[in-house]
Amino acid sequence: MTTRHLVDPELAAILDQIPAPVLTAETLRQIRAMSSRASADLPQFSVLSVSESFIPGPEGAPDVRVLVYLPTSVQGAVPALLWIHGGGYIMGSADAEDLTVKSIVSALGCAAVSVDYRLAPETPYPGPIEDCYAALKWLSTHADELGIDPKRIAVGGSSAGGGLAAALALLTRDCGEVSLAFQFLLAPMLDDRTCALAKPHPYTGEFIWTPEANRFGWTSLLGQEPGGPDVSPYAAAARAEHLEGLPATFLYVGALDLFLEEDLEYARCLMRAGVPTELHVYPGAYHGFRMVADAQVTQVAERDLLAALKRAFDLSFRSNEHPQTSHS
Template identity: 40%
Template sequence: MSRRDLIDPECRVPLDGLLEALPGGFNSIPDIVARRATVQQILASMEVPENPNVTKEDRVVPGPEGEPDISVRIYRPAGATGTLPGIYYIHGGGMVLGDVAGEDIPATMLCEQVGAVVVSVEYRLAPEHPHPAPVEDCYAGLRWMAANTADLGVDADRIAVYGASAGGGLTIATALLARDRGGPALRFMMPIYPMIDDRNETVSSQEITDIGIWDRAGNIEAWAWYLGGKPADEYAAPARAVDVSGLPPAFIDVGTVDLFRDEDIAFAQRLMAAGVPCELHVHPGSYHAAETFAPDAALSRRIWGIRIDALRRALT
């Protein structure tokens, strides 16, 4: 049986369409600039009208010391008063793809449905900017958010970090930096199918070779670009962290047909063993980012419903 046969039928429809249009999936495009352009084109085709219930504002804020400034996009519930919880949002893309604009839809949804101020960070990408540039940008943006809660209308005691895929890995890495550098304090973290282990030795990392979305060869390539020929530390690959105690309560979800399945389950188990509250969901039939490519599928709606509920509970 092919692993593709295990995919939820509704979620498989757009995936099959993608592979018809682009045999081999995104990673079949060898040039990273051309690959980014293709991803942006596909995401642009999924755009929806502006949500009148959410306002957006772009700002440029200080980056890491001695490094360029970074951009953030701030989402606020329209007409909200008083202080709100804050969600620091880190986009995905395997450390080599993606941007803030490409994740307007989920960032807007989180803002509206959780009733939170969302700050989405634009970090530098590999291979042009290998580790530690991306995570240092993310940490700098979090520090700016925490230092400007009064201006943002955010409750400093109710800040969560959210990210999917590479953004999930950077969510954990940013939380590790916050722990090890004495802040900012975090109420919660939600790494979604996080990319956290550069070793590619798990069973699932060897199973997922022809799905078309983040298969083994593409993952190996992305890690090589991200590390830039240097060994991984825990802030590059959080699965390597020796000590995971002291991290904020967590929520992790991943699909059964996702290359990151086993590393994410193992990390959730390590959090639990270290005394960190962790809610783990493993979704049968879901591939990597299935809820993005098949947003109307029943499985995708369940996935988002569970996430929104967890964020509300954590930040209320």
């Protein structure tokens, strides 16, 4: 059975050019080389600067490389997004998502720090999330010198980056060292148990990121078969039993995305935990549909995500300017 007839027509043509990856230990190096390249012929962004830093990593681990994006035409302390790239926990790079981050910084006048975390299977859990937490702490403690408002920090990412962002929000809540204003989850890869469903969704996961790729990614991150007991919520955020106290959340997913049901369930659980949550499902959209930039559904999604992030930064600014006072 194929779900091709359900794909948005504007998203369908590119599928013939992008076969789903056949991920094995042997093919991973080649696929990484292709997926980590920065986009060629990028548009110029004159209103921001980009620099590279190597910051202290987790204890006993190497330094973490980050790309720092700062707006050059905004006065005063600005909000910041800690961005975590996608790639199934096994590929991708900060450089490959340069255009995404520049577009957000340019549109909103915020700052961003993009994390080049270590990849599985060479570095399984907890290495990747520890790298992201190190970057978040660095961003928070260096906020003044970067010109960043430490009370307006969001975490976000797409696919595995969204999964890491969700896990990072949980870890940050539990550690209590950094305050997060928002989490920004674009088709996040949240739940290893999707690999072991007795009745998987019949209309998701045919394109771009398949069940086979998903199993390879999760096995690489966990160092064991996915779906078993005792998986930490800091590895798979959907495993968390208590979501209270998490920051306000934006989450979107395509209706044909393999992650559809795990993302819907996570959003439902967030709402039941009293977390302000904005959820979008885009019909006819498969995983990674944003690569078809001129499709109407992509443009709608871009407007939605930018509007949500701007609103979150504005709301957190106003609440910091006019904190609520308690009345006894």
